[in-house]
Amino acid sequence: MNELVYLVPLFPLLGFLINGLCRKQLSKSLTGIIGSGSILVSFVISTILFWQVKSNGALPVDPLFTFIDAGSFKIDFAFQVDQLSCLFLLIITGVGFLIHVYSTSYMHDEEAPHFARYFSYLNLFVFSMLLLVLGANFVIMFIGWEGVGLCSYLLIGFWFKNDNYNYAAKKAFVMNRIGDLGFLLAIFWIIEKFHSADYAIVFANPQGTLSPADITGITLLLFVGATGKSAQIPLYTWLPDAMAGPTPVSALIHAATMVTAGIYMIARSNILYTLAPSVQAVVAVIGLATAVFAATIALKQNDIKKVLAYSTVSQLGYMFLGLGVGAYTGAVFHVMTHAFFKACLFLGAGSVIHAMGGEQDMRNMGGLKKYMPVTQITFLLSCFAIAGVPPFSGFFSKDAILSAAMQSNMLYYVIGVLGALLTAFYMFRLYGMTFLGSFRGTHDQEHHLHESPKAITIPLVVLAALATVGGLLGIPEVFVKDSNWLEKFLAPVFAGSTALTQAKPAEGNSSMELVYMFVVAAIIVAVIAFAWSKYKKYEKTTEPETGLGKVLANKWYVDEIYDAIVVRPLNALAGFLKNVVEKSGIDGFVNGVGRFVQYSSRQLRLLQSGLAGNYILYMVLSIVVLFVIFWNQTQIVQFLENIF
Amino acid sequence: MDITQILFWILSALALFAAIMVLVSKNPVHSVLWLIVVFFAISGHYILLNAQFLAIVNLIVYAGAIMVLFLFVIMLMNLNAEAEPQKNNWMKIIGVVTGGLLLWVLVSAVRSAADMSSRTATLKTGDIGLIQNLGKVLFNDYAVPFEISSVLFLSAMVGAVVIGKKD
Amino acid sequence: MPIQYYLTLSAILFCIGVAGALTRRNAIIIFMCIELMLNAVNLMLVAFSKMSPAVEVAGTNGGTDAQLFVFFIMVVAAAEVSVGLAIIVMMYRNVHSIDVNFLNRLKN
Numbered sequence: 064m065n066e067l068v069y070l071v072p073l074f075p076l077l078g079f080l081i082n083g084l085c086r087k088q089l090s091k092s093l094t095g096i097i098g099s100g101s102i103l104v105s106f107v108i109s110t111i112l113f114w115q116v117k118s119n120g121a122l123p124v125d126p127l128f129t130f131i132d133a134g135s136f137k138i139d140f141a142f143q144v145d146q147l148s149c150l151f152l153l154i155i156t157g158v159g160f161l162i163h164v165y166s167t168s169y170m171h172d173e174e175a176p177h178f179a180r181y182f183s184y185l186n187l188f189v190f191s192m193l194l195l196v197l198g199a200n201f202v203i204m205f206i207g208w209e210g211v212g213l214c215s216y217l218l219i220g221f222w223f224k225n226d227n228y229n230y231a232a233k234k235a236f237v238m239n240r241i242g243d244l245g246f247l248l249a250i251f252w253i254i255e256k257f258h259s260a261d262y263a264i265v266f267a268n269p270q271g272t273l274s275p276a277d278i279t280g281i282t283l284l285l286f287v288g289a290t291g292k293s294a295q296i297p298l299y300t301w302l303p304d305a306m307a308g309p310t311p312v313s314a315l316i317h318a319a320t321m322v323t324a325g326i327y328m329i330a331r332s333n334i335l336y337t338l339a340p341s342v343q344a345v346v347a348v349i350g351l352a353t354a355v356f357a358a359t360i361a362l363k364q365n366d367i368k369k370v371l372a373y374s375t376v377s378q379l380g381y382m383f384l385g386l387g388v389g390a391y392t393g394a395v396f397h398v399m400t401h402a403f404f405k406a407c408l409f410l411g412a413g414s415v416i417h418a419m420g421g422e423q424d425m426r427n428m429g430g431l432k433k434y435m436p437v438t439q440i441t442f443l444l445s446c447f448a449i450a451g452v453p454p455f456s457g458f459f460s461k462d463a464i465l466s467a468a469m470q471s472n473m474l475y476y477v478i479g480v481l482g483a484l485l486t487a488f489y490m491f492r493l494y495g496m497t498f499l500g501s502f503r504g505t506h507d508q509e510h511h512l513h514e515s516p517k518a519i520t521i522p523l524v525v526l527a528a529l530a531t532v533g534g535l536l537g538i539p540e541v542f543v544k545d546s547n548w549l550e551k552f553l554a555p556v557f558a559g560s561t562a563l564t565q566a567k568p569a570e571g572n573s574s575m576e577l578v579y580m581f582v583v584a585a586i587i588v589a590v591i592a593f594a595w596s597k598y599k600k601y602e603k604t605t606e607p608e609t610g611l612g613k614v615l616a617n618k619w620y621v622d623e624i625y626d627a628i629v630v631r632p633l634n635a636l637a638g639f640l641k642n643v644v645e646k647s648g649i650d651g652f653v654n655g656v657g658r659f660v661q662y663s664s665r666q667l668r669l670l671q672s673g674l675a676g677n678y679i680l681y682m683v684l685s686i687v688v689l690f691v692i693f694w695n696q697t698q699i700v701q702f703l704e705n706i707f
Numbered sequence: 708m709d710i711t712q713i714l715f716w717i718l719s720a721l722a723l724f725a726a727i728m729v730l731v732s733k734n735p736v737h738s739v740l741w742l743i744v745v746f747f748a749i750s751g752h753y754i755l756l757n758a759q760f761l762a763i764v765n766l767i768v769y770a771g772a773i774m775v776l777f778l779f780v781i782m783l784m785n786l787n788a789e790a791e792p793q794k795n796n797w798m799k800i801i802g803v804v805t806g807g808l809l810l811w812v813l814v815s816a817v818r819s820a821a822d823m824s825s826r827t828a829t830l831k832t833g834d835i836g837l838i839q840n841l842g843k844v845l846f847n848d849y850a851v852p853f854e855i856s857s858v859l860f861l862s863a864m865v866g867a868v869v870i871g872k873k874d
Numbered sequence: 875m876p877i878q879y880y881l882t883l884s885a886i887l888f889c890i891g892v893a894g895a896l897t898r899r900n901a902i903i904i905f906m907c908i909e910l911m912l913n914a915v916n917l918m919l920v921a922f923s924k925m926s927p928a929v930e931v932a933g934t935n936g937g938t939d940a941q942l943f944v945f946f947i948m949v950v951a952a953a954e955v956s957v958g959l960a961i962i963v964m965m966y967r968n969v970h971s972i973d974v975n976f977l978n979r980l981k982n
Contacts, residue, residue, distance in 0.1 A: 673981030676904075676974055680896050683805050690812045719883050726887055726910060730894040735902055742906050745887075749913055758920050761944055765916075768948050773909065773955050780959050781902060784966055799897050806893030813885040817878060844938040845945070856949045863953035870960040873967075 072193040074101040078186035086179030095167035098182035106156035113149045121145035143199035147556040151196040161522035166311040168518035188214035201260040211321045212239040219308040231304040238301040242291015249284035282342040289325030306368040310413030318405035334559035347387025354380030358485035363615040385464035388471040392550045393463030400456035404448040407526035411442040414515045430502040434512040437520045441527035448530040450487035456534035487590045495598025722748035746770040760838040880921035887914035901972045916944045
């Protein structure tokens with residue numbers, strides 16, 4: 064039964080191969096069935112594995128084959144099925160399946176070969192993500208890591224005929240790569256110290272093998288990798304640009320799964336992070352800064368997908384904050400709930416864009432409530448979830464992080480709450496501008512408005528339901544004793560960390576905690592009401608933004624700064640290398656060799672005068688020389704030996 | 708110094724002087740004549756060494772036949788001093804220098820040969836140069852090469868005729 | 875006479891022949907220098923024939939090989955001269971000159 068786990072990534076891989084290789088022969092419905100069906104089978108197997116792990120704990124799995132075998136260094140292609148990977152498996156395959164079904168309807172305008180190409184890329188993505196979370200050592204995780212980066216590039220640039228999309232895809236890939244360098248260095252360091260990359264070996268007793276400097280270095284480098292993949296400061300600018308891809312891609316990759324790979328990696332290495340409190344502080348600070356920074360930018364964006372993208376960056380910042388203060392369960396909980404409500408939000412946005420015939424600017428929307436009821440309800444529920452209104456799922460997961468932050472440092476808590484307020488505001492700004500008020504678009508668009516087909520609305524409903532009730536999995540201790548099911552489930556994975564932090568007694572003033580919680584919730588509801596009323600009567604204006612609004616609307620000019628500091632100097636360097644070093648230096652040298660050979664051969668040719676008399680002269684001279692050499696053999700050999 | 712030694716030195720000097728004059732003469736006819744002098748000197752050496760047969764044959768064949776042939780050809784082409792092409796001075800110097808180098812090498816090799824230093828070539832005595840002894844050895848031991856040399860002559864004649872045909 | 879005198883004389887004659895072959899441009903003169911070289915060698919051989927220890931014993935035919943070799947060298951020289959002069963005449967007929975520098979078809 065333990066070998067069942069190898070079937071989980073197998074089906075998406077098969078789906079990728081079939082859809083990819085036979086894309087000219089398959090019809091669109093068959094492609095959709097193969098693509099979604101493979102994920103469904105994986106989901107079923109994941110649930111089976113989940114039940115097994117729930118009752119029996121982590122499952123032992125034999126390695127499939129030896130990936131690298133070099134002397135004393137061995138890396139197996141092995142999977143690890145424990146609570147953390149099971150949970151991620153369910154999220155990936157479950158939400159993935161819903162998004163695949165959604166895509167069959169959303170992408171139906173594409174021609175059959177491109178439709179099949181899309182599904183093959185999606186399946187490849189799911190395969191890589193499954194490898195990432197199932198791997199039993201850092202190397203397999205890295206394979207999956209690179210695979211999802213590749214698929215992100217392929218899918219962002221899916222409509223490859225548009226140069227801007229290609230540029231966005233390239234930007235995503237390059238920024239990922241910068242993070243990957245940190246990750247690779249960390250892996251090399253780990254392998255150098257442990258002579259293995261297996262989790263079991265590395266996490267067994269890290270203090271024994273690593274010095275504190277080692278641990279700080281490794282965790283810092285791993286975090287650099289996480290900033291690249293999970294879009295934290297300073298490597299986050301690719302995520303808003305990645306909205307160039309189709310909306311289901313944004314939902315799956317850039318909301319629910321790929322960007323959470325960094326969280327997974329740090330959660331998996333939790334014992335290393337607990338042993339490096341300085342790096343944990345760095346993680347928390349960067350996460351918090353990103354959360355607030357991205358929220359401020361989202362306040363002034365007008366493209367519906369860009370708002371959601373910055374919202375994703377902001378929520379990821381919260382997850383990193385959770386990891387930084389030691390609330391590993393809270394962070395993973397937020398991953399789960401975020402997957403639900405963010406996927407629902409993105410899919411809802413896709414539904415709106417679809418109905419608006421491709422329009423993405425919120426200033427041209429409005430009043431869609433009466434045209435698209437299902438979309439509107441699901442969107443509203445997800446908005447409540449992301450804002451953190453009880454009893455929706457977002458409230459419980461965000462609260463788990465914020466209360467842990469309060470215990471660590473009150474400042475974290477205050478700023479975190481500020482970020483939550485901003486979140487509520489911009490999300491309901493988005494809702495208000497899109498669904499409330501009166502329609503601000505063109506007449507043709509108004510005629511085209513309709514509710515989306517079932518393949519789109521059913522996933523929306525499922526995800527909204529999960530976003531609403533998903534919080535029940537992790538009700539904190541303050542409400543009901545012993546009710547945090549998720550914490551108990553994930554306890555074995557984080558056992559090492561909890562053992563180490565047990566030295567600090569838990570500040571459990573539970574009544575104060577309740578008070579804080581409800582005060583914050585009340586403020587959030589007030590902010591929501593304010594935003595609702597403000598944007599219900601939103602009027603489209605054409606006057607440009609001024610002052611702080613302008614800075615926020617231009618994303619704090621971060622892209623421009625990066626362009627000036629990094630991109631232009633690199634281009635200049637490349638230009639210099641091409642024109643000077645390559646042309647004059649290397650080409651000059653290589654061509655020079657050729658020219659020299661030509662010159663010397665021209666000179667040598669003069670010896671061949673065709674006159675026999677000259678040849679006789681050469682002959683006689685050579686005979687003389689040979690005589691001399693032959694005669695003085697020993698002396699010449701001695702002389703040469705003295706030189707060399 | 709007895710008479711043989713004096714004769715040896717005189718003949719050597721004559722041969723060398725004549726050889727140099729062969730090179731230096733502008734008129735090819737003069738070169739031929741000087742070469743004939745060389746041949747006479749060498750035949751003189753042969754007689755000193757008591758190789759009588761060879762001395763006579765040398766004179767007859769070389770000086771008599773071959774040089775006459777050379778003269779015929781020179782006359783045929785009407786060569787005289789004006790028509791003689793001249794090599795540039797550079798090549799002349801190099802040629803002489805090369806020859807000198809070769810000489811130097813050969814002489815050094817000869818002088819350092821250990822088992823040569825004590826040997827002498829006997830003059831005036833010895834029977835081996837006499838025609839009857841030579842003839843005996845020639846027709847007993849070297850009969851086959853003798854016959855083959857006649858074939859060689861035949862082929863040379865045929866070759867010369869074929870090459871010289873005007874057609 | 876010590877054999878070295880003959881060796882040296884022969885070497886000098888040979889090298890004069892070499893210098894002449896290299897220096898002159900007239901084909902016939904070059905040919906004559908070749909004959910000079912051959913004669914130097916002949917002289918050498920005859921001198922060696924008299925050097926051979928077998929000569930001491932009277933009546934035997936110890937060193938005749940060298941002299942017969944000289945005989946055959948003369949045979950070959952004669953044949954070679956006939957053919958060579960025929961070639962030179964041919965060359966004169968074609969180019970109307972016997973300057974060897976005109977024979978540079980092998981150039982480059």
